[in-house]
Amino acid sequence: MLVVAPFGPAPGKVLSAVEEALADAFRLPVRLRDPLEEPARAFTPARGQWSSTAFLEALVGRVPPGAARLLGVTERDLFVPVLSFVYGQAQLGGQVAVVSLARLRPEFHGLPPAPAALARRAATEAVHEVGHTFGLVHCLDRRCPMSLSIDLADLDGKTATPCPACGALLEGSREMQRTRARTEGARP
Amino acid sequence: MRARWHILVVDDEEAMTESLAAWLREDGYTVDTASSGREAIEKARAREYAIYFLDLKMPGLDGIETMMEIRKLHKDASVIIITAYATVDTAIAAMKEGAQEYVVKPCHPQEISLLVERIIRVKNLERENAILRRKLTRQYRFHDIVSKNARMVEIFELVKDVASQRSTVLVQGESGTGKELVARAIHFSGDRGD
Numbered sequence: 001m002l003v004v005a006p007f008g009p010a011p012g013k014v015l016s017a018v019e020e021a022l023a024d025a026f027r028l029p030v031r032l033r034d035p036l037e038e039p040a041r042a043f044t045p046a047r048g049q050w051s052s053t054a055f056l057e058a059l060v061g062r063v064p065p066g067a068a069r070l071l072g073v074t075e076r077d078l079f080v081p082v083l084s085f086v087y088g089q090a091q092l093g094g095q096v097a098v099v100s101l102a103r104l105r106p107e108f109h110g111l112p113p114a115p116a117a118l119a120r121r122a123a124t125e126a127v128h129e130v131g132h133t134f135g136l137v138h139c140l141d142r143r144c145p146m147s148l149s150i151d152l153a154d155l156d157g158k159t160a161t162p163c164p165a166c167g168a169l170l171e172g173s174r175e176m177q178r179t180r181a182r183t184e185g186a187r188p
Numbered sequence: 189m190r191a192r193w194h195i196l197v198v199d200d201e202e203a204m205t206e207s208l209a210a211w212l213r214e215d216g217y218t219v220d221t222a223s224s225g226r227e228a229i230e231k232a233r234a235r236e237y238a239i240y241f242l243d244l245k246m247p248g249l250d251g252i253e254t255m256m257e258i259r260k261l262h263k264d265a266s267v268i269i270i271t272a273y274a275t276v277d278t279a280i281a282a283m284k285e286g287a288q289e290y291v292v293k294p295c296h297p298q299e300i301s302l303l304v305e306r307i308i309r310v311k312n313l314e315r316e317n318a319i320l321r322r323k324l325t326r327q328y329r330f331h332d333i334v335s336k337n338a339r340m341v342e343i344f345e346l347v348k349d350v351a352s353q354r355s356t357v358l359v360q361g362e363s364g365t366g367k368e369l370v371a372r373a374i375h376f377s378g379d380r381g382d
Binding site for chain 2 (some may be wrong): 151
């Protein structure tokens with residue numbers, strides 16, 4: 001089971017799109033949980049941004065029993081020290097990941113709001129970050145959600161469905177097989 | 189496959205090292221880290237890395253000093269200097285000492301990924317070129333033309349003499365006598381082959 005948890009309020013349509021995309025991409029049940037309190041220490045005044053690593057650390061101890069992965073969704077603009085920003089971050093081969101809606105919003109770039117575009121982008125990035133937790137690395141197929149997004153044009157060119165190569169790696173991975181076995185075992 | 193390329197990230201700030209290493213691992217590369225110039229040199233002694241990311245300002249050996257030591261071990265090392273203190277002088281100094289690139293942190297995510305991709309693409313081409321050259325040279329060296337015939341042995345000696353000269357050579361003979369083989373042997377036995 002994959003669990004999605006917003007840090008504070010998040011648009012319902014965005015969370016629904018994220019749930020649906022994750023369920024389709026990973027063929028696992030997805031549950032939305034109650035909002036989490038965002039980690040105040042994540043804010044870095046010198047940068048005016050929020051530490052993505054601090055969000056991951058806040059998620060690590062909160063993976064619900066029986067959940068394979070926990071994805072946090074935040075409105076905050078995230079960064080890692082060496083980069084100017086990130087759309088999200090994941091523990092590569094780990095259990096937690098986080099996605100930021102900040103730069104996915106057209107408003108951030110001076111454009112009019114577009115809720116449908118925001119939902120689509122959030123869904124794609126959610127699949128990207130959760131894909132990393134299953135060990136997938138960046139893909140060269142520009143339409144694959146695992147490809148690196150340089151800008152919104154790249155993001156908008158991606159689908160939320162892993163390409164055949166990434167799909168095969170995912171299904172063939174021991175981690176996914178273990179996850180499916182646990183999920184099947186947990187079914188009544 | 190990117191996993192076969194090893195990258196070393198060196199920075200005395202663990203948060204910087206780990207964030208860059210994590211980014212590169214997401215790109216599919218195998219990444220080692222070091223927290224000082226000395227540690228980086230020890231790791232470079234143990235293996236040759238495709239790319240070295242070196243922070244400019246570190247206690248002890250700085251990025252440029254570390255780069256120079258690594259170059260003694262691996263003369264073709266691809267080094268990227270990273271720094272938060274961007275000045276034209278430091279950029280020039282780094283490039284003069286042989287850094288391949290100079291990156292100011294924090295940088296756009298695209299910058300790191302495209303830079304590494306470009307360097308790896310060139311390394312792939314260099315590797316392929318070296319393999320093809322070795323195959324070609326092996327195929328056409330005159331040592332591989334087998335003969336005990338006295339006249340052929342004379343020709344082999346002539347090929348050896350001519351191969352070391354820079355003059356234009358005309359090879360004459362009837363059809364089927366091996367003119368092309370001799371021409372290639374002259375080419376690959378001397379400087380022309382390079």
